Amino acid sequence: MRSFLRPALGVATAALAVLACTSQAAPVSAADAAYDVLVFSKTAGFRHDSIAAGTQAIRDLGAANNFTVTATEDAAAFTTGNLAQYEAVVFLNTTGDVLNASQQSVFESYIGSGGGFVGVHAAADTEYGWSFYGNLVGAYFASHPHIQQATVRVENRAHAATAHLPQTWTRTDEWYNYQTNARSTARVLATLDESSYSGGSMGADHPHSWCKTYNGGRAFYTGGGHTQASYAEPAFRAHLLGGIRYAAGRAKADCRPETGYTTLYNGSTSGWSQAGPGSFSNADATLTSVGGMGLYWYSGKQFTDYSLKLDWRLAGDDNSGVFIGFPPSSDPWSAVNNGYEIQIDATDAADRTTGAVYTFKSADIAARDAALNPPGEWNTYELLVEGERLQVFLNGVKINDFTNTDPARSLAGHIGIQNHGTGDDASFRNIRIKELGTPPPTGNTTVQAEAFSAASGVTPFTKTGANGGQTLGYIDPGDWAAYQGVDLTGVTSFRARIVSGGPGGTIQVRTGSTTGTVLGSVAVPNTGSWTSFADVTTALAGVPSGPQTLYLTFTGSGSGLFDVDDFTLMKGSGGAGPIVGLGGKCLDVRNAGTGDGTQIQIYTCNGSAAQTWSVTPNSTVRALGKCLDVSAGGSADGTKIQLWTCNGTGAQNWSAQADGTVRNPQSGKCLDVSGNNSADGTAVHLWTCHSGANQKWTLP
Structure with a gap:
């Protein structure tokens, strides 16, 4: 409310209304900074006669929208140096196994460094034995009926690939059925109405186009683009352009999976x-x-x-x-x-x-x-x-x-x-x-440290890597921060995410006042730099029940002791803590990563947030704000177990069994330490349940 001034109370202006929007002929892209796109169309199976038309259409889009296009069918283009020059790589109606192992590794690194992927039509009929690619594209091809007219229902009209489209989009193409439903791992942009054509086999929820983030990169897929005529359709060309802009990082979108709204x-x-x-x-x-x-x-x-x-x-x-x-x-x-x-x-x-x-x-x-x-x-x-x-x-x-x-x-x-x-x-x-319902009283409470209600000496500090983008900074001896209305019922311990390139010091947890009884204190070390975060934990005693004003007081020698990112108040009966398995090692989020697709492993127990799991019986297992997940909802032995944004699907449902195993009911298989190897860093995966030592877990 730029022009509205708050009265003395500190108010904000409020007035509201409703919108009428006409479909644009194409997404707005004139202001995009220049970028480069690689179009890859190698085929090792069926070859679409629309590849040339598709390549030319992308060249035309590039000429009109400030990106250059290089087209190739030579897999030798997949080198680290060559891919580095492209913001996005388009797999245009590729089929079969088109990259060798070293080329696959290069492409994985490209995506991991923030590269973009666009899959068009038969990109889903490519590289069935490469699980990284399967997760990236979102779903593999299963079958298709004959070419015919169908109705596409556009469910996300905010993405650059679909914002210009009406809610129902009728066109002619070859309509793919897929082996799995992409909704559990991607944001579905459009679905097929199977009642509008013959040969659909996925039922009422038949995703047709979607987007996702994966392992540091961005991916867009469209099932359209089989026919030559597709690439002459203005609406389809704009759809393709929006997907390229998203993959190249020029258009932003919320591509997290979404269900239950x-x-x-x-x-x-x-x-x-x-x-x-x-x-x-x-x-x-x-x-x-x-x-x-x-x-x-x-x-x-x-x-x-x-x-x-x-x-x-x-x-x-x-x-x-x-x-x-x-x-x-x-x-x-x-x-x-x-x-x-x-x-x-x-x-x-x-x-x-x-x-x-x-x-x-x-x-x-x-x-x-x-x-x-x-x-x-x-x-x-x-x-x-x-x-x-x-x-x-x-x-x-x-x-x-x-x-x-x-x-x-x-x-x-x-x-x-x-x-x-x-x-x-x-x-x-x-x-x-x-x-969402009221959080259970046994749940832990995480508070952003910079969100204090009162303080002395300290101030919020914007910092890369901080949860919420800021830390509580400029902490010197004698400073304090207060947090009003914090429910301490059942709280037994305190964990803080901290960072220090200074001398470190001590956090004291109090209630009532800055000189109130100390419920617990924890030493904060120098973490190695002002960008290296760590967790410190201490038990609390004599904790009062109900809403309280919680005080953090700080002691130490010198100045610039440390920053506090956030802190968690943990409850004894909350079902949160380490999950211990083979060799006494803990279930661990590799490198404490929070990106979707981060590998889960076992590691020497260290009490860190990467090993603190919140377990809801016969439901989710959570760490770092995300869920333990079966990659792509798979059921094959060896399917990756990863961290993923919680989405309520069967891929994130886990059930502890009387024999000590932890089972994913959707697949009927168990959480398993790969190769029965207790070495630090050994990945866990999905495997047929057998009750061996590498499938036994002790839950918090």
Whole structure:
């Protein structure tokens, strides 16, 4: 709300409306920085006669959209030096085994260093024996009927590959069935309506196009592109261009898997009400703001713990916002005075720009800028509310972490979107929500250290590698930070993520005041540098129950002792701790990585966060905020076990058995240490259950 000044209370403006959006002929891409694309079309099986047309279409797209195209069918192009010059590699109707082992290794490294992959049609009919590729492309080809017309249902209209499309897209092509459903590992952009054609075999959920992040890189796949005529269709060419732009990092998108959301708006305004002046137009399943200032709010229900997602677009230097946590009212000021606004206006001051909790907390500006699409293009917000903690994700990237400590406000309540005023043109699509339920009382609580309610001496410090983008920094002896309203019921220990290139020192945990009884203290070492994070843990004693003001006090010698990234209050009966297996080694997230696809292994037990697992019986096993996952939902012996964004699928369901094994019910197979080898770093994988020592686990 750039032009709206808060009254003395420290309020933010609120007005909202609804959007009308007409399909663009093509994604906006004129401003893209120049980049290079490799088109690879080698075939070792069926050869499509559309390859030449597809290659020329991509050349034409490049000429019009500021990227160069190199086309080859020579696998010798897959060298480290050669691939390094390309932002994206397109597998255009490749078939069969097209790369040898060394070339595969080079391509894996290319993706791992942030490269992009685009798979077109028969790219899913390629390299069946290469599991990395199978995970990257998302699903393998199974069969297809004859070429015919079908209806494509576009479910994500924020991605550059699909934003220009209507909700239903009718075209003619060869329609693939796949061996698995990509939804568990990718964000599905479009599906096939099997009732609109003959020969579909996947049922009501038949993914056709999707995107994902994988092992550090980006991947886009489309099932279209069999026929020569496809590459002359403007809508398909724009679809292909959007996928290339995403893979090359020029268009940003939230490509995390998504399931379990309930639609609040996708064309129907049932349950919505306008508060204050102005309105929203409603066309093409898009709400567009008209006049203001007002608030278009979902009056049908209030929400507590939830994940709210919505897609938004500004026409230019415009202004809007999303309001959460306000009571029912026909007065938009109710939202201003009782809730919070998550701002949409990238040109305003830091505490009132896109991603900011308006006038309360700035976004991580560097992270925000790296994730933001410019005016004219769509963006996606996720507002994750857990109790009084709000995390803001922009196009899948966390850009803010805020905890409400104001008793006059709450994050629980209604949600709404703002129509800021004439000339501030904002559009919204696909508003959906997933209610999370109240976290169990036995659950651990993680607090971002910079989200204090009061402090002395310390200040938030923006730092690469910090969870939430900031640490609690500038800590000197005698400094302190307080956290109001922290529920300490059942808490037995304290873990902090810290970093220090200084002398280190001690954290003391207290309640009541800065001189209150010390519940526990933990030494903080020099971690080797100001970018090397580590965990320190201590037991707590005499912990009071219920909501308390928690104090961290700091001691040591010298200045610049250490930074605190976040801290976790752990409960004795919470089912969290190490999972111990073969040779007394612990289940471990390799290198404490948090990227989707990170390998799970065994390692000497060290008490780190990479070995601290939260176990929900007959459900998920979690560490570092993500879930233990069977790669691509596979069932073959040797399938990779990895860390992945929690998505509620059977690939992330685990059940402890009476014989000490841990079974994945979907596959009927067990968590197994590869080769019965107890050496540090040995990978775990999925294997037929046999109750051997390498399948026995002790859970927390």
